[in-house]
Amino acid sequence: MLLYPSNKNIIALAAICLSALMFGLEISSVPVILPTLEKILHGNLKDMQWIMNAYTIASTTVLMAVGTLADRFGRRRIFIISLALFGITSLICGLAQSSTILIISRFLQGVGAGAMLICQIAILSYQFKEGKERSKAFGAWGIVFGIGLGFGPIIGGMIMAVSNWHWVFLVHVPLTILTLLFVLGSIQESSDPQAKKLDIIGIVTLSCTVFGLAYFITQGPELGFTSIAAISILIATVSCFIIFLFAEKLSPHPMFHFSVFRIRNFSGALFGSVGMNFSFWPFMIYLPIYFQSGLGYSTVAAGLSLLAYTLPTLVFPPLAERLSLRYQPGIVIPSGLFMIGTGFILMKFGSGMDHASWLTMLPGSLLAGIGLGLTNTPVTNTTTGSVPSTRAGMASGIDTSARLISLAINIAVMGFILQESILSYLKRVLPGTDDVTQLRALAEKIAAGNTSLHQNFPELTSLDASGTVVHTALVNGFGWVMLYGGIGVWVLAAISFIIFAPKKSLLQK
Structure with a gap:
């Protein structure tokens, strides 16, 4: 049966959206199962950090390279290769029996995911005519991408409830096959004969x-x-x-042309990219640990609790667009970052209450999510719209790289703060244990969400029979992580605001 161009475009858009959904899900659904992986695969906090960071670092690694390769050898061809790699590595992730194998396969999965992401944007730009058609296509892509990120925690939790952790990865195998079938029947090949050399x-x-x-x-x-x-x-x-x-x-032919950083709007918006991934997205890795181990919630309950954190990121972008047109991105982006920081401070107070629950965390979670929803779209539009059209692709690449690099680094930093603050607390309240190496091992286990430690650390039975110290140490550690996230984003909001502000207005003030 022959397909008309309009039908082909619908199927092509379905393929692009499915791959965007999978990319988003692999970022936000995996954190919910990390406490389970830590126990089943006998891993530790570092293993859990690398299970997430391997994906983000690999995605960052290929972003700029794949754009050039796709332009030279064909976007459809590279998209098919990236989908095949993503599907195969998702299968290996789902069958992994050790943390080491899972980390390696997650890195390769991230290579496929990063390549998919770049190809999605290039194919949409070529396949759909400029104007309303392209705008609607990018709108649908953005919504589905957001659904993957926003609903990932509850989807991961539900998969765990009805099956097991393996299917959080294995679900992508049939989705990849379906996407490949759509691609083969609809997407046109395109390339750029003038493509630059690979840097x-x-x-x-x-x-x-x-x-x-x-x-x-x-x-x-x-x-x-x-x-x-x-x-x-x-x-x-x-x-x-x-x-x-x-x-x-x-x-x-540089990846990053540093002259774009002289453009105030570009640099101000770039601090918005860094700010969002300084605290909001890396904390997604650790928040499920707090809900499951700190509050004792099941995987599904933790996923539901995370909806307050993620859903506002889907609801508020349209409002952010209107606000940007009325008040300019230089006001909206720093304000959104400030809201994210305030949300983190509220979560810190909520987590420290005597009867902490998802309700005490709700105001901070909602405010942080709203702040991200108000920041994300204006940042993307400003970074690409503030540079000459010939450098829009580079601007988009720098923006995406800034996000993923900030995410990778702050996953590591938050894990370090969590573990060290737990260790510091244990040293204060368990003076009878002089073995720092043993205390560090205990702190690492607690940070990973393992609060049933009396068998591995018999001395805890006499020092902390009720488990109060272990639980309090975990909550105390999370308090410091939230404080870091809040203050850090406030600082970045201030820097973004100063960069956006014209020199003359600053001198007048």
Whole structure:
């Protein structure tokens, strides 16, 4: 049966939206099952961090490279390859029997996911005519992408309730097959004969910088921050970043053209990208641990509790667009960031109450979600709309890279703060335990959500028979993480506002 162009476009849009849904789900559904993975795979907090970070770092690694490869060799072809890689690695993730295998397969899954993301945007831009048709296509893509991110926690929780953790990954196998069938029957091939050369040095050095920094923060406590190994990693990371800066400055076809940072609106919006991923999205990794281990909720109940955190991100973008037109992004973006920070401070107070529950966390969760909903769309539109059209693709790539790099680094930082604050609390309230190595192992277990530790640490039976110390240590640790998230975003909101503000208006004030 022959398909008319309009029918082909509908199927093409369905393929793009399905792949966007899968990308979003793999970010937001996996955190809900991390406490389960920690127990079943006998992992620790670092393993759980790497299960998430492997995906985000890999996605960041391929973003800029795939855009060039897709332009040169064909966007449809690269999209099919990325889908196949994503489906195969999702199968391996679902069958993994150890944390190590899961981390490696998550990295490869992230490569496929990052490639999918870039191809989605390129295909939509080519397949749909400029104007209403393209606007509607991008609108549908954005909504489905948001659904994947927003409903991921409850979808992950429900899959756990009716089956097991394996299907949080395995569900993508049939979805990938369906998407591939749609792609083969609808998407047109497109390429750019004038495609620029691949910036290999820039890609490798930026990827090594992000990985090195995340590794230093995550493994630092175990290695010892002043150890030769840790210092060597830090020196290598800084060296890679310096080489990256020189490579981009000297390259005739750089990934990042630093001249765009001189544009106030671009730089101000970029701080919005960093701000959203400084606290809101990395905390998605840890919030399920708080709901399940701190409050004792089931996986489904934790997923439902997370809806207050994620759903506002879907509801408020249309309002954000109207506000941007009326008050300018320079007001809306910093205001949204300030709301995210305020939400985190409210969550800190809610988590510290005597009878803490999802209700005491509700005001902060809602406010943080509303803040992100007000920030996300204006940031995307401002970064791409404030540069010349010839550099819109680069601006979009820098924006996406800033988000994923901030996410990867702050997953590591939040885990470090959580573990160290728990360790600090245990040292204060368990003076009878002098073995710091043992206390650190205990703190790591608590941070990963394992509060039933009396068998592994018999001394706790006499010191903390009721488990109060362990529970309080976990809540105390989360309080510090929320404080970090709140104050950090406030600082970024202030920087964004200052950058957006014209020099003249600042001098007049």
